[in-house]
Amino acid sequence: MLIVVGAALAVxxxxxxxxxxxxxxxxxxxxxxxxxxxxAGVVVCAVVAGVVGPxxxxxxxxxxxxxxxxxxxxxxxxxxxxxxxLRLAGRKAPASSLAEFVETQEALEQEALPxxxxxxxxxxxxxxxxxxxEGLEVVLIVAALAARPSGPAPxxxGAALAVxxxxGLAVWIRxxxxxxxxxxxxxxxxxxxxxxxxxxxxxGLHAHWPGDDLAVVYVAVVLAFVTRVHARVIAxxxxxxxxxx
Amino acid sequence: MxxxxxxxxxxxxxxxxxxxxxxxxxxxxxxxxLRPLDHGAWxxxxxVFLLVGAVVLVVAAVERGAGAAKR
Numbered sequence: 001m002l003i004v005v006g007a008a009l010a011v012x013x014x015x016x017x018x019x020x021x022x023x024x025x026x027x028x029x030x031x032x033x034x035x036x037x038x039x040a041g042v043v044v045c046a047v048v049a050g051v052v053g054p055x056x057x058x059x060x061x062x063x064x065x066x067x068x069x070x071x072x073x074x075x076x077x078x079x080x081x082x083x084x085x086l087r088l089a090g091r092k093a094p095a096s097s098l099a100e101f102v103e104t105q106e107a108l109e110q111e112a113l114p115x116x117x118x119x120x121x122x123x124x125x126x127x128x129x130x131x132x133x134e135g136l137e138v139v140l141i142v143a144a145l146a147a148r149p150s151g152p153a154p155x156x157x158g159a160a161l162a163v164x165x166x167x168g169l170a171v172w173i174r175x176x177x178x179x180x181x182x183x184x185x186x187x188x189x190x191x192x193x194x195x196x197x198x199x200x201x202x203x204g205l206h207a208h209w210p211g212d213d214l215a216v217v218y219v220a221v222v223l224a225f226v227t228r229v230h231a232r233v234i235a236x237x238x239x240x241x242x243x244x245x
Numbered sequence: 246m247x248x249x250x251x252x253x254x255x256x257x258x259x260x261x262x263x264x265x266x267x268x269x270x271x272x273x274x275x276x277x278x279l280r281p282l283d284h285g286a287w288x289x290x291x292x293v294f295l296l297v298g299a300v301v302l303v304v305a306a307v308e309r310g311a312g313a314a315k316r
Contacts, residue, residue, distance in 0.1 A: 079259030082306040091311045205276045207291025
């Protein structure tokens with residue numbers, strides 16, 4: 001269950017970012033070119049997934065596999081946790097797929113729209129790049145979570161749920177989610193990925209987690225508590241410094 | 246090409262070197278130094294080392310980021 005939730009949240013966040021770029025291309029240029037570029041990105045990601053997944057599952061011994069998964073998830077999770085704790089403390093601009101949407105629209109405004117019937121390569125390239133880069137992160141995270149001894153089903157189920165929900169929202173609203181608290185969502189994903197990473201790395205190094213699988217929960221609680229308190233301490237420190245100045 | 250390498254590095258290791266180096270020290274130090282010293286103690290207390298290490302790592306990385314933002 002925890003892996004389903006972790007995979008769903010991580011994939012949803014990455015998909016939102018890719019979606020913002022594709023929506024910007026579709027709204028400001030033509031939907032057909034946005035979809036062609038996005039589809040090409042999806043195909044490349046699928047090919048990479050077909051290589052990375054079986055490579056991890058088939059060729060690495062189980063002990064080493066746990067360690068590799070743990071380290072990969074810790075690298076992703078700690079980076080997300082760092083960035084979003086800084087955002088919570090007001091020391092970094094808030095995460096926003098709306099900002100990506102606006103930036104992409106502005107970049108495309110500089111390119112003239114080709115006549116009807118001719119391919120819009122600038123639009124296709126931007127949609128392709130957006131889907132490819134965010135999609136590769138999805139592939140790595142899902143491949144790491146799927147390479148658990150319990151099998152790939154929970155991670156794939158979580159990823160599938162995220163795809164359905166995010167694509168459903170995209171079709172429904174056709175613009176980025178302005179009201180979504182992306183910083184909180186990304187901070188939560190950072191907590192979960194780091195907790196999974198630590199848990200798998202501990203297993204891979206033959207250390208025993210009291211409570212077995214439940215350890216993911218208390219590890220996540222510790223990480224969440226420390227980073228939230230830390231964000232408040234930094235924010236208070238900055239406020240105090242500004243008051244003195 | 247350099248943009249591709251930068252993006253690949255950012256994808257795998259993030260925006261700072263502190264976290265990947267810290268993870269390497271944490272996992273390498275635990276697996277290659279502490280565990281061979283005392284297997285029993287590592288089995289029981291290794292997770293405390295990993296959890297405390299990860300907390301220290303994220304706090305240090307955030308502090309460094311907050312300092313950089315201030316400058």
